[in-house]
Amino acid sequence: MERLDRTWLQRHPLPSPAGGDKNARGRVLVVGGAEFVPGALRLTGEAALRAGAGKLQMATVRAAAMSLAVLMPEAAMIALPADEDGEIAPDAVELLGERLKSCDTLVLGPGMSASERTEQLVASLLSSPSAEQTIVLDAAALTCASKLAGLVAAHEGRVIMTPHHGEMGYLMGLPPEAVTADPLAAAEQVARDFRAVVVLKGTETLVAVPGREPLLFEGGNAGLATGGSGDVLAGLIGGLAARGAEPLSAAGWGVFVHGAAGERAAAEIAEIGFLARDLLPSIPGLLAKFGR
Template sequence: MKIATAAEMRGIDKAAIEYFGIPGLVLMENAGAALARQVASILTDAANKKICVFAGKGNNGGDGFVAARHLANLGAKVKVFLVFDENDTAGDAQVNLNIVKKMGIDVLPLAGDRDWDMARVAATFADCIIDAMLGTGFSGGIQGNMARAVEIINSAGKPVVAADIPSGVHADTGQVGGTAVRADYTVTFGLPKPGLLLYPGAEYTGRLVVADITIPAALLCAEIIRQNAITVRKAKQLIPRRHPAAHKGVNGHVAIVAGSEAYTGAAALAATGALRAGAGLVTLGVAASLLNLMQMKLTEIITRPLPEIIGGAIGLKAVPYIDELAARCDVLAIGPGLGRAEETMAAVREVVRNCEKPLVIDADGLNALVGHTDVLRDTAALAVLTPHPGEMGRLLGLTPAQVNQDRLGVARQAAHNWGAIVVLKGAPTVVAFPDGEVYINTSGNAGMATGGTGDVLTGVIAALIAQGLSSHDAAVAGVYLHGLAGDIAAHAGQVGMAAGDVAQALPAAYAGLLEE
């Protein structure tokens, strides 16, 4: 499914009206009707239910006016509170406000303290509240009367349904300037907006419902829209099917270079992730002194000793051995737990520069590229980078908070600059391609916020590449598969989940995606 920015959605609406000739009133009617249907569904029967609509002066308010009319026709007792000067409304919203008034629905401008007191009491005793104050064009912070209305809605303790996007959430980034409506449901129109899926906006969205308001499909599927959601349907399309006569040799060979004396677990998790995600063979290259330990930890994994420096860390002498290993495999994953010794970092850069096979770079492999991202342009391989916000920040000279303020924009720009695929891990994970296309993942949960889950993801993506997916498709499918495994593991509870639980759930997740 495509995801539209605020500007793209405005363009879609404009094209629907001007090119296809669909009147704006029709689009508003369909949006408001969808909003009313959602409210009626929540209440089971809207008859005699008390509903408060907090409306702004623009088209978002117009959607609320239409919803008020439909709900009144279903027998609901509707009150509409205007969080603006009534003289400021215009266009289609004004048309629908006039209709609401003529129907005898209570319309109360919030002008004085007595009006606000009435709104608070009405919200407290309402069965449902509709937030139709601010739409996707909002940016900045909520102040004044709008902030007052948000406080009333949020403190009422009643189900809240937001029209298109919760008031106060930035449509493109999900950022919240001070306060925002906390919706239980958000009925968004035409296409989802990024801010509904990105945190903190996702936390305010509640359950997301995408409503068809009869915008032509050609507009909603246009290639010019460069944001996409990774849904179960998308993952099912990408995940490789195994032939009944398959053997290990045709299911791909993953090479992984990982681990050091203090971080053998990272190497084990990456290798297990690759195996559990379907790779026919997995070869793990580790510092020679760690070989016996890794052989005991990993029964099904091939292990290869690499020349080391101190503390079980590889150095430059390991480079030709890694190059040879990569040449015999379908994909090379490098980085988990390698450590940050200066010579180890230099060795990683040399391997990346030499590699002609698809690459997956994570953890200390990414740390080796800090200040040296030009290496990514030198390599013949297409690299998939899997940073968390801290690693991304180090690569770009930003703080993790700055990265998270615009996850889509940061990942997209980095992918373009580096000529690499960027998998920016987090809630949610974002996959960005050098051509500007981005994907937002919809699987996964907070239980995955524990050490080692990123190492498992490295193995998953590498395994899918080894099985024949392009690096692009493997990044998209791998992120979803990894998150789905996390969702399966969370059935036993999110708190206390470990990365190994995610790895063990991968076969079940894979099987679920293969179901018709």
């Protein structure tokens, strides 16, 4: 395994920041949320902008869209129909069609719950691969992809999957304990089966890509195991990909900076008890620091 550290970052620099055109800095579309967790997308969307993306669109259920739009005035908002459980309805894909074609990165899943209808939505959004687009699958979109390996593989390595051990177990049809017993084998198998970049989150985070040596990140702290932390990571990776970073570089940088933001929050607040939103203000400065 290769260590994911500052030496690795130096060998895999991020693209130089674009000039004054916000479109050139990348366009992110975040799809997710539900009536039960209306604020989840705020963390993901802000992380994408903090990572340097130029434009952000967020799509969530109509009941949550207005309040989220006020909370995130930097983003364009797309109100989607909901099903009887307050989740995004499958026919929402019709409203997302043109917007999906014009984004550089799609972040799909934060704040969503797994169901058969969610699987239909995920399958529809994955059905048109583009060599110019990166997709980050998180949370329910990730677990709903357990039967969609062929659709994910058709994107030829431009899908980044961000499971924790429980979600990885669901993807593989195994209990989480089996993943914990051999996380490296699990990450490499899913990376091969889905032909995707896999970020297996845990006390140590693994980044696996088919045919390449996996990465091991040992930073961060226990405080990152808090609600919303994964939403921040998904947005951070998505924002970096939108800026032009290749999927592996976006994943590696995202994991490292997310961990460093957790270390900074622990130093300034406490190791246990900082919030996921406390990570957000640190992201731009850390990217600048490690990019020198």
